[in-house]
Amino acid sequence: CGDHAHDHSHEKRAFPVTALTPPTRALEWGDLNIIHTTDSHGWLLGHQKTSFPEPNYSGDLGDFASFVSHMKQLALEKDVDLLLVDSGDLHDGTGLSDGFPPGGVDGHESNKFLAKLPYDLMSIGNHELYIYANTLDMFQNFAPQLKGRYLSSNVNITVADKHGKPQSVPVGSRFAKFKTRKGRKVTSLGVLFDFTDNDKNTTVQKVSDMVQEKWFFDAIQEEPDLFLLVGHMPVQRDDWPLVFNAVRKVHPTTPILILGGHSHIRDCVQLDGRSMSLESGRYMETVGWMSANLDKKGSKKNITFSRRYLDPNRVTYEFHTRTRNASFDTSSGKSITQGLLQLAEKFDLNFKFGTAPQDFTIDRSPFPSNSSLLSLYAAEAMPVALTINNTRASIPNIMITNSGSQRFDVYAGAFTKNDQLTASPFADSFLFIPNITAGVAKQVLPALNNAGAENRKRALEELLEGRERELYKKGYVDMIFRKWLEEMDRRDGLERRAGQNLTLGYVTKDSCPGVGDDVVHAPLPFFETPDFIGSNAPNVTDDTPIDLVFVDFIEDQLLSILNSLQTAKNFTTTDVQSYTPVLASAVLGLFAQKAWN
Numbered sequence: 308c309g310d311h312a313h314d315h316s317h318e319k320r321a322f323p324v325t326a327l328t329p330p331t332r333a334l335e336w337g338d339l340n341i342i343h344t345t346d347s348h349g350w351l352l353g354h355q356k357t358s359f360p361e362p363n364y365s366g367d368l369g370d371f372a373s374f375v376s377h378m379k380q381l382a383l384e385k386d387v388d389l390l391l392v393d394s395g396d397l398h399d400g401t402g403l404s405d406g407f408p409p410g411g412v413d414g415h416e417s418n419k420f421l422a423k424l425p426y427d428l429m430s431i432g433n434h435e436l437y438i439y440a441n442t443l444d445m446f447q448n449f450a451p452q453l454k455g456r457y458l459s460s461n462v463n464i465t466v467a468d469k470h471g472k473p474q475s476v477p478v479g480s481r482f483a484k485f486k487t488r489k490g491r492k493v494t495s496l497g498v499l500f501d502f503t504d505n506d507k508n509t510t511v512q513k514v515s516d517m518v519q520e521k522w523f524f525d526a527i528q529e530e531p532d533l534f535l536l537v538g539h540m541p542v543q544r545d546d547w548p549l550v551f552n553a554v555r556k557v558h559p560t561t562p563i564l565i566l567g568g569h570s571h572i573r574d575c576v577q578l579d580g581r582s583m584s585l586e587s588g589r590y591m592e593t594v595g596w597m598s599a600n601l602d603k604k605g606s607k608k609n610i611t612f613s614r615r616y617l618d619p620n621r622v623t624y625e626f627h628t629r630t631r632n633a634s635f636d637t638s639s640g641k642s643i644t645q646g647l648l649q650l651a652e653k654f655d656l657n658f659k660f661g662t663a664p665q666d667f668t669i670d671r672s673p674f675p676s677n678s679s680l681l682s683l684y685a686a687e688a689m690p691v692a693l694t695i696n697n698t699r700a701s702i703p704n705i706m707i708t709n710s711g712s713q714r715f716d717v718y719a720g721a722f723t724k725n726d727q728l729t730a731s732p733f734a735d736s737f738l739f740i741p742n743i744t745a746g747v748a749k750q751v752l753p754a755l756n757n758a759g760a761e762n763r764k765r766a767l768e769e770l771l772e773g774r775e776r777e778l779y780k781k782g783y784v785d786m787i788f789r790k791w792l793e794e795m796d797r798r799d800g801l802e803r804r805a806g807q808n809l810t811l812g813y814v815t816k817d818s819c820p821g822v823g824d825d826v827v828h829a830p831l832p833f834f835e836t837p838d839f840i841g842s843n844a845p846n847v848t849d850d851t852p853i854d855l856v857f858v859d860f861i862e863d864q865l866l867s868i869l870n871s872l873q874t875a876k877n878f879t880t881t882d883v884q885s886y887t888p889v890l891a892s893a894v895l896g897l898f899a900q901k902a903w904n
């Protein structure tokens with residue numbers, strides 16, 4: 308690496324001193340440029356672990372704010388437009404969003420820092436809708452700060468009107484029309500995929516219905532210089548074509564720029580020669596870049612676009628803004644970092660539960676194995692944590708959860724409250740059905756996984772079919788992310804890791820021309836994992852009545868599988884009881900206190 312790569316120490320916080328590979332290619336600027344984030348899930352202090360690929364993503368939101376500010380200055384010097392856009396999922400993922408004290412609201416504090424950035428447009432994600440209080444907070448406190456640019460074209464919240472009567476209103480704005488600094492007229496929408504697992508008193512309209520609405524038709528009638536369609540929806544194999552075609556029907560040649568999200572991958576596709584769609588990963592592991600050279604109205608020629616996936620760290624940021632460590636930080640950037648560190652302290656995120664003896668990974672370890680986080684959670688942590696102070700502890704049980712509940716690897720060393728919440732952020736409850744015979748209970752986990760596996764065998768193109776379609780609508784896209792990781796490993800993972808002195812990171816192959824990744828990496832090893840994981844079955848005879856324990860997030864699926872496995876009784880929600888007050892997000896901490904001290 309060049310000298311630049313080593314010059315990234317930071318007096319603001321403990322910063323990984325690992326040498327990072329700097330980019331080698333300048334960004335291609337057009338006359339309209341976009342910096343894109345999506346699925347940040349609370350990762351605002353960046354990735355702080357020192358083993359690769361984590362240092363690639365070590366830039367925090369303060370660093371990002373400084374980067375944006377320098378890029379805005381470059382845009383002024385080049386006399387071009389630069390917009391900042393986000394595609395949603397601000398909640399659920401780290402202690403900054405989820406480590407709030409009792410009585411708080413998820414994301415309320417962390418979102419205040421995002422609101423300090425000069426976002427031109429943001430759109431709502433499914434994680435803003437699992438819990439009504441979070442949606443209400445977005446409606447009352449977050450959206451107003453975006454002044455009409457927080458978009459929820461097909462998402463409503465029900466609130467009391469001034470007479471106390473319930474009314475369903477958009478969480479943000481249905482659409483936005485504005486002019487860029489260079490005077491370009493932009494029409495924007497903010498679309499969420501057909502999500503069905505949203506909380507009561509929030510509404511998600513199907514995309515196919517949204518494009519039939521009169522407001523939609525009216526909003527797209529006038530021809531802008533470009534349509535900027537933002538949304539929490541993957542850029543491939545989802546409903547963007549419905550929105551794209553509806554616009555194209557009225558405006559056959561107007562440039563359409565799409566910024567998507569949700570499946571956590573880096574992806575790009577062009578629906579025609581005058582359009583580009585970009586998706587920029589997850590967890591602040593990617594900052595997306597799109598540029599376009601817009602030509603005259605009515606032109607039918609292909610537009611020249613570029614796209615790039617940046618690794619968000621100070622080396623990347625300094626390279627592209629032609630700054631050095633001493634000149635990079637802006638006062639606003641520094642105060643955002645400071646504020647986030649204070650929030651981490653206020654939420655006690657450095658509280659240490661124990662010391663993890665080794666790394667435990669989700670996709671990088673075989674399942675089951677001693678280094679699999681899924682094995683650790685299911686076979687060791689749940690049985691310990693869920694039976695603490697539990698009167699049912701002595702009754703044999705099987706405990707089941709969804710593997711998607713584990714969101715991030717655990718690294719060797721201090722295991723803190725923040726590590727607990729990054730690995731397992733969801734405050735899901737554990738339920739149980741008593742007196743299920745062991746013979747039946749033992750079949751539930753394999754049956755859940757077989758249903759998943761059958762669907763996995765299908766081609767990805769058939770993803771939106773049958774049972775998988777239902778899961779997809781509930782927000783289940785782990786499969787797409789895993790397939791993406793698997794493909795990059797299968798392509799040339801072994802060779803890249805062995806030979807070329809490359810650091811670990813994402814290796815993207817998308818459908819747009821040229822190379823998308825800003826820095827060349829070797830991909831991580833990948834292993835298949837099941838959709839559902841469970842504790843080891845107890846050593847009892849098949850006719851022994853046991854407790855069937857499961858996380859509430861999978862209640863519907865579990866009941867339907869249980870009813871398919873036996874005919875003695877049709878189990879419904881009335882047969883389900885609370886097993887423990889311990890939440891899914893607390894399991895690893897409780898386990899660590901017992902096992903890792």
Ligand SMILES: Nc1ccn([C@@H]2O[C@H](COP(=O)(O)O)[C@@H](O)[C@H]2O)c(=O)n1
Nearest residue numbers: 433709711712733735782783784785860
């Ligand atoms: N209460 C919850 C909510 C979500 N999950 C898991 O997250 C997945 C959706 O997250 P995306 O970032 O992909 O939108 C969902 O499929 C579940 O795996 C959960 O476990 N509990």
